[in-house]
Amino acid sequence: MKFRSTVLASTLALMGTASIGAQAAFENLAVDNSTFATAQAVGAVGSGGAINVFGVRGSVSLFGFLVEDDNKPDFYSFTIGGNQTLTLTVDTPDGPQFNDDPMVGLFSADGTRLAVDDDGGPGYDSKLTYLINNPGTYYAAVAGFDDFNFDGIADLFADEGSGSSIPNSNFQYTLQIAAVNGPAPVPVPAAGWLLGSALLAFARRRKAA
Ligand SMILES: [Ca+2]
Ligand SMILES: [Ca+2]
Ligand SMILES: [Ca+2]
Ligand SMILES: [Ca+2]
Structure with missing residues (x-):
């Protein structure tokens, strides 16, 4: 017997509460979501918000229960507003122990692949950002x-x-779909930052004088 999504949902619900302010969703293992055409809808991600999607690949043991899915990709659809910096991260809680090695991809409504990442996060975990x-x-x-x-x-x-x-x-894994308003800030070069803080210190002195 395979333990399906109800078990996955209940065992992972605890983890879902860990992220305050994020919506939680769970992969429905009873339904195929291996292509963008059969993606599982997980809702809308608002500016400053996030959706945490808990899922599995293959067969994994969770709290003593065997949870089984196929080895195909898991596609999730979401809606998002314009001019949003989208960040997709895949966190594998057992990654450091088992060399868990995910990939993450972002696709447009017509299935065009917009971005992909392998190891942009800690360990072999994945992280990408993309301006929508x-x-x-x-x-x-x-x-x-x-x-x-x-x-x-x-x-x-x-x-x-x-x-x-x-x-x-x-x-x-936990797939996090997060959005913030506007383009991601461009890192200020070190020299510019120093100049900026010097000016700030000067301005503060002037004000205090
Ligand atoms: Ca899966
Ligand atoms: Ca392939
Ligand atoms: Ca699946
Ligand atoms: Ca990886």
Whole structure:
């Protein structure tokens, strides 16, 4: 017998409460979500808000229960306003222990891949940011390290050349879909920052005088 989404939902509900201000959603393991055309809808992400989606890849043990899904990508659809900096992160809580190695992708409403990341987060976790100009429906997908194009077919079987053990593509994960208003701030160069703080200090002295 397979424990399906009800078990996943109840066992992960505790984790969902950990992020204050974020909406929580759970992968529905009873329904295929392996293509953008069959994506699971998880709602609207508002400016300054986030949706945390709890899901699994392959077979994982959660609190002693075996939770099973396929090894195909998980697609989630969401709506977002225009002029938003979107950040997609995939966190694997067991990553440091098992070399969990996800990939994350962002797709437009017609299935065009807009951005992809493998290891932009801590360890082998994924993180990407993308400026959304036009409001509408977009798709976020979570795959394993071995599926570069999110089609459910492994593109790489050996490790990534690091000489370490083969990364793991069966894992539980939290996909966070977060938005903030406007373009991401451009980091100020060090020299400019120093000049800026010197001017600020000067202005403060003038004001105090
Ligand atoms: Ca899944
Ligand atoms: Ca799935
Ligand atoms: Ca990765
Ligand atoms: Ca592939």
